[in-house]
Amino acid sequence: MTKPRWLLAELTYRCPLQCPYCSNPLDYAAHSQELSTEEWKRVFSEARAMGAVQLGLSGGEPLIRQDLAELVAHARGLGYYTNLISSGYGLTEEKIASLKAAGLDHIQISIQSPDKTLNDFLAGTESYEHKKEVAHLIKKHGYPMVLCVVIHRQNIHQMREILDMAVELGADYLELANCQYYGWALLNRDQLLPTREQFAEAEAIAQEYKAKLAGKMKIYYVVPDYYEDRPKACMNGWGTTFLTIAPDGAALPCHEARVLPGLECPNVRDFSVKEIWEDSPAFNRFRGFDWMEEPCRSCPEKAKDFGGCRCQAYLMTGDATATDPVCGLSPKRKVVDEAIAAAYAAQPQEKPLVFRNSRTSKQHGGPR
Numbered sequence: 001m002t003k004p005r006w007l008l009a010e011l012t013y014r015c016p017l018q019c020p021y022c023s024n025p026l027d028y029a030a031h032s033q034e035l036s037t038e039e040w041k042r043v044f045s046e047a048r049a050m051g052a053v054q055l056g057l058s059g060g061e062p063l064i065r066q067d068l069a070e071l072v073a074h075a076r077g078l079g080y081y082t083n084l085i086s087s088g089y090g091l092t093e094e095k096i097a098s099l100k101a102a103g104l105d106h107i108q109i110s111i112q113s114p115d116k117t118l119n120d121f122l123a124g125t126e127s128y129e130h131k132k133e134v135a136h137l138i139k140k141h142g143y144p145m146v147l148c149v150v151i152h153r154q155n156i157h158q159m160r161e162i163l164d165m166a167v168e169l170g171a172d173y174l175e176l177a178n179c180q181y182y183g184w185a186l187l188n189r190d191q192l193l194p195t196r197e198q199f200a201e202a203e204a205i206a207q208e209y210k211a212k213l214a215g216k217m218k219i220y221y222v223v224p225d226y227y228e229d230r231p232k233a234c235m236n237g238w239g240t241t242f243l244t245i246a247p248d249g250a251a252l253p254c255h256e257a258r259v260l261p262g263l264e265c266p267n268v269r270d271f272s273v274k275e276i277w278e279d280s281p282a283f284n285r286f287r288g289f290d291w292m293e294e295p296c297r298s299c300p301e302k303a304k305d306f307g308g309c310r311c312q313a314y315l316m317t318g319d320a321t322a323t324d325p326v327c328g329l330s331p332k333r334k335v336v337d338e339a340i341a342a343a344y345a346a347q348p349q350e351k352p353l354v355f356r357n358s359r360t361s362k363q364h365g366g367p368r
């Protein structure tokens with residue numbers, strides 16, 4: 001059995017922004033019992049002892065946790081490479097300095113759009129100017145500028161401006177992350193999924209800048225899987241590499257695993273990380289290949305893509321053991337094509353974006 005390498009600590013589901021493509025669970029408001037500082041430290045220590053080397057500190061907005069610098073210092077002391085994954089909103093020069101002193105290795109921030117009005121609309125909060133300022137402060141304190149922009153139908157037409165903004169901010173790394181349709185993004189998919197033509201145009205622009213900026217800025221273009229005919233190797237295979245701990249201590253083989261019915265996600269308040277990783281039914285549920293059905297079971301590609309994403313399979317077909325329907329060999333590929341057709345046909349006024357906040361979480365989270 002492989003060991004966890006990447007620990008994603010979702011420190012809190014609280015967030016001052018309300019992005020309609022958030023990957024947090026729709027019912028996040030129901031999971032409000034956050035782990036304490038001491039509980040997080042124990043999780044970091046146990047996962048490190050198991051072999052984890054990379055620690056992502058995310059949320060929600062991790063900056064909300066008042067103990068963030070203390071947690072970073074503990075993680076750094078254990079030898080983790082620590083990565084803060086933040087919206088940037090709420091980051092001040094003082095906070096950057098204290099995180100640096102605590103040993104934080106890396107900061108990634110996100111901007112919704114190069115246009116102030118659209119940025120603030122998508123974030124649900126006036127945040128554009130502040131985020132730009134934060135980007136400069138991050139560089140000033142000697143960190144590489146790592147910028148993430150989630151790409152979807154509302155901003156894909158701004159691809160050139162997004163890239164120009166990254167240049168202006170002095171980004172060293174730019175992640176153009178095509179929206180993945182889980183959680184809030186799935187709820188809003190009809191208004192977020194771009195057309196095939198929009199993708200093609202945006203990708204061509206990204207490639208043009210990639211060539212132009214080679215050696216100056218690294219650009220990662222995360223491909224949209226609905227328009228592929230083979231699925232992504234989600235999580236590098238279930239229970240092989242990634243361990244996510246949700247704010248309330250639920251241990252998840254992927255950040256979406258809470259949606260899978262019948263999957264009892266163990267809690268770090270009840271079990272050690274070792275017990276969870278090695279023995280829990282949740283982490284063993286889709287390990288290896290024995291759980292697979294046809295066509296994956298006899299497919300030579302299974303060692304490459306592990307049959308795709310379990311959460312996407314469940315969310316789109318109702319069956320978590322099905323072949324990811326993105327795959328052209330899946331008998332259910334038509335559900336992806338139907339989703340694309342629905343997005344083409346969708347009119348914004350018929351189905352306005354649902355923004356992520358505790359009110360809409362209670363409304364759309366459904367029974368637990």
Ligand code: SF4
Binds near residue numbers: 230297299301306308
């Ligand atoms: Fe991958 Fe399954 Fe499709 Fe084969 S059938 S390519 S294993 S998803």
Ligand code: FES
Binds near residue numbers: 254255
């Ligand atoms: Fe859960 Fe892909 S997001 S397996």
